[in-house]
Amino acid sequence: MPPADGNRERLRPSLEGRKFSRYEILEPIGAGGMGEVYKARDLQLGRFVAVKTLRSSDEDSPEHARRLAREARFAASLDHPFICKVHDLVELETGETLLVMEYVEGRTLRAALEDGPLSQARAIRLATEVAEALEFAHAAGLMHRDMKPSNVMVTPNGHVKVMDFGIAKPDGPSEDSTTTTLTGSGRVVGTPAYMSPEQAKGRGVDKRTDIYSFGVMFYECLTGARPSTDGTTRWPDSTSVAPEVRQLVDQCLAPQPDARPESFSEIRARLEQAGAALASSTGLAPAGRRRRSLVGVAAIVLAVIAIVLLVVFKDQWMRTETATTVAVQKPVVTWPSAENGGRISPDGSTVAFVSDRDGHRLWVRSVSGTEPKPITPAREDLRTPVWSPDGRQIAYLFKNSGGAWLEIISVWGESAGPARAIDASWDNVLLVKWIGSHLYLLRPQGNADALWRIDQTDNSLARVTRPGASLLVTRESDVANLDISLDETTLVFASPNPPGDDLVTAALDEGTPAPLFKNSNGIRAV
Template sequence: MPEVPLESLEELFERVRGLPVAERAAFVASCSEDPGVRAELESLLDAAEEAPAFFEALATSLVPQAAHAALVDPVGPPDAGAGMPRLVGHYRVEQLLGAGGMGIVYRARDLRLGREVALKFLPRHLGRDESAARRFMAEARAAAALDHPHVCALHEVGEDRDGRVFIAMGYYGGETLDRVLQRGRPTIGQAVGWTREIASALRAAHARGIVHRDIKPGNVLITEGGTVKLLDFGLAKLGDATLTEVGRWLGTVAYMSPEQTRGGTVGAETDLWSLGVVLYEMLTGRRPFGGGNTAVVLEAIRNDRPAPPSTLRDELPEGLEELVLGLLSPDPAARRGPFRALLGEEGRVGAGATAGSARRWRWAAVAGASAAALVAAGTLLHGRSSGPDLPEIRRLAVLPLADSTHAPEQRFVVEGLHQAMIEDLTRSRALMVSSTDAVERYRESQRPPDQIASELGVDAIVQGAVWKRGDSLHVEVRLLRRSSETPFWSGRYGGSARGEILALPSRIAAGIVSAAGTERGAGPAMPTAATTVGHQPRAERAFLRGMYEFRRMKDNGVPGEDQMKRRLRTAIRDFDEAATIEPGWAAAHAWLARAYHWLASNLTRADSNGYYFERSRVEALRAVSLDESGAQGFAALGFVLFAYDHNWVEAERAIRRAIELEPSSDNHWTYALYLLAVGRFDESIQQYEEAGRRDPVSRLLKAQEAEAYACAGRWDEAVPRLELLHEWTGPESDEGRIARAFAYSHVDRYDEAIASLEGAISRNDSAARFVAGLAYVEASAGDTRKARALIRWLDANSPGWERTFPETLAAAGELDRAAAEVQRGALEGVWSQSTILRCQGAYPYVRDDPRIQEIERSMHFPN
């Protein structure tokens, strides 16, 4: 069969790709007389499903690989034949440290960096299972990104010449806890101190969704300096695949949680149980669930309660026994209270525990600890937070925190804390929380709290202050009801200002949610944000600076383009720095994605739009792959998918997922934009209302909501909204002036529209946008001659003006140019112009233009 040239196929191909899957076969069957064409089309259609993913995947690894090869001289193969490899890449192997089910470990020297490392070779069968290896890499990588003082550092994963995967890790000397225990029980102080160190490592890991799954003394290294390094994150998951077939783990069943022994999926609580077993063993010298063989141990784990430790060691401090037994609760949820107590950070103890036991736990934890602790306590000042006589707290505003750090140049730290608190509260879904923008105007406000609460439409407000003491940062927050002058709850939280700043907000948020008493039935009260763990200080500061810049962008209501670009570029640089230092930090990638798509969709010079959208996509995908529960990543991805890819179905899915995870003003707003673009105007208006409930004072939001009414053709409803906006900004403000003038012209109030714009033109030195607006109004009013004169002036004095105002061209009858602009906007993903395809604006004038019809077809708008 002669080959069918692609040119003759591509139009059919595009048309069939635009059809719903169910209709494609029928189309192919009837599209051509030529059976060769039909067969070719069918075959290409089949390939088209996987092709883009293939090219994307190839591109992601291709370029850097080539560049890498250009630079790095190949290292010769390690000495073959000997039992122990002598040279593996740039590592010289020096000593065998141990061997076991999970591989062989050597001490080695990194010849490039001159440091000692531990090299672990995975057993061959594990390395071969590629899906398992990938899962392991993902997890090990995430764990490595924790960079936690009590997690073993992971330097590199490599492959030797035989394809065996090895891991280069930090080498710390010392010995594993199982060897320590062979020599006898540690002191109670040591036992509790080590347990707390493991707990802090676990907290950091869990906050990122990483579960260790194999906490046991053999995975706890006690360094020569006497501190803990937790080993082998990710290996347990790798082991899952082989657990049943090989049964290698029989030796360590003793530390498994009941749910783990049943072989189902396990959550973070499984680590808490195992930690309880380790603590029990350290305190008593015995395992809580012993027995002669595996079957007996499993049976005991599932059904027995361990003997109280006090029967085995008599000098235990009060409360410690309760804490150990609490960690060993058969109910996974019941382990969280004691775990928090162990970390010294419970505000209120979880279900089933009494206030008395909470005090004892805390006391035990503090008594046993020698390490510097993050001390936090929430205090209920009025005895109770809710009751039949008090209305439930459903809406909450967190006012800007008072900055008592005496470091004005580091204002971004305090603001970043504030923003992260709001995000974490929003994520908890327990409360509707006013957005950061909404509360900004109350910075240092003297207005009484009840007035602020009423303006924001909330039931309660949070006030707070931040101060520094030495190297640590402290936050005090107070919760006030709308009806009361005095706070009914306050909490104090503190942490290191180097790398732990972003761990504070989630703890504060948890305290607030708990104190507000709204956690009933609201799902997990503890937010599991990606921003809740320790970070590298430099990365954390860069991240906080980025958030600060990003927010400042919107400082003056509707931002000017130059200001916006400058702020965004700075924010991008900062987020990029954070993500470069800490590549596994999902939130840094997510914010980077967000900043990029803001830049892409707000540039009037559209040259680089595609580039910024691509960057945004890459960062968003990265964020989502690192943290599936990160709303920001999904929101950014959704934005790129609709604004640039016009992949409407997937975009909607991503955005809805973001809202599900974090029903924030921003996410509802993004959805509103999407709905606007696809022409679902009434739903869009609903989403704007949702966003507005969380952000009742945002002018930008209100302006865009008015635009949605305009797009829907509901001009008589758009006008009062635009007028309200005008009242807010004051009569001299030009914000929203053009939109208002357009709206006036649609309700036949031409004189007001013209007067408003002419005033602005004379005040603003003939700014092009007002001239373009005036031209539109004149054309709509029927004065085409005047409109065209203004257009000629614009062409001469402000080339490129039509990118923002294609509707002016359309209204003045210059349909050809208008259509070209709409086409360009649609192709380059300037959302305001792709939106035009479904809105009023230029579209009604140019909808019959073949270019527009082609674009509209190619956009495959959902019906």
């Protein structure tokens, strides 16, 4: 979370350098209607966090404090890539409350709009992600109630993080400050410029009030200004916006809640259609994370790791006429170091890889071309990252005291729990695949490698099978020489059988290995 758009002079650096609970306050980084925001260090988990002070006032009551804690706990239950994660709530003797949140690099959407309106494509892409975040929150039963550009962070890789669900608190009136606090008797929540009509009048509100505020923000992204408040949406002549996008914004800004779209699920779907239509008309691939160009993804895959899903027969290759395919390769990194273990996220949006730059670390980079970012501390050694099926987490092995340890981390660098020892030896311990709640890995078993499975529901580690033939896996790069079916019933692997190799399948329930191809030359990349 960066400085809050020119408010640094308003900070009271009284907390700087102090420790509260397990958090060490490092420096002030912003201020807003709720209080100051500090960068801090979580001494227990060794990560940076953002700490926001929630000021108390004479009118606050024990019931208000209890409500604040309850809402913060509810917000902490939201786990979504486009929502800023709430970690903790710390109450001070001074009456102030510290809200501990995910530390997000980037700048607010408010700061981005200071440069002028966004392009239609970018506005649609960011609005789609905000709509997805609010769709997720509404499905969990939580309204935002203060949706505005200053509550949306835009990360360096161009994605959003929606902040401050239900926790706004006043600190002086301004056009873009929250003027009232949490829901309570006689209290109204929101920022006047973004309030729905029913919200401004203090009437009962539902999820459609977030839709109105979203409409104001989306209009501002497209035009650089806020819409009029007389119930009629006027579009500047200089603004070029697709008719279907204008219609969606107009409906979101309808004075009557019943005239607005029914849900953010509907809004997201319509935005995705608008983004696809815009991309088709311009000849560009959609920028949204759901529609990555297959050609672009293929190029990145080739740049990270060459996986050829073929059994190569040398003699046939020499005799068969083949078509020539040309792919444009793009470097993932430009610095002089060694990289390995490259894996593409399930949605094709992000590359994860290991680099020995500044020690062995796990790095991620968006395929859109942003700079790589390390998400783990330096390790003695680190290898075989694998993505979770939903693309939100990465599991990897690292070397500790000569043995192999497993750790799972979010793509944003947050630990999913303590690391665990897997094997006393580091040699030939390799992660293979993540399917559902199961992580598959190889561990030495006698003179051969055995396939093991970690069940994350109970953290159990058990041997799955040891095929009758030796696996053709002797180093990290050979992990590509075996795979597991998505229904977790069948293993397929390359096995040495001089002078060639066999391609073998085996049931995971200790079934007899059955060769598919025997004695073929150079079977690789199953």
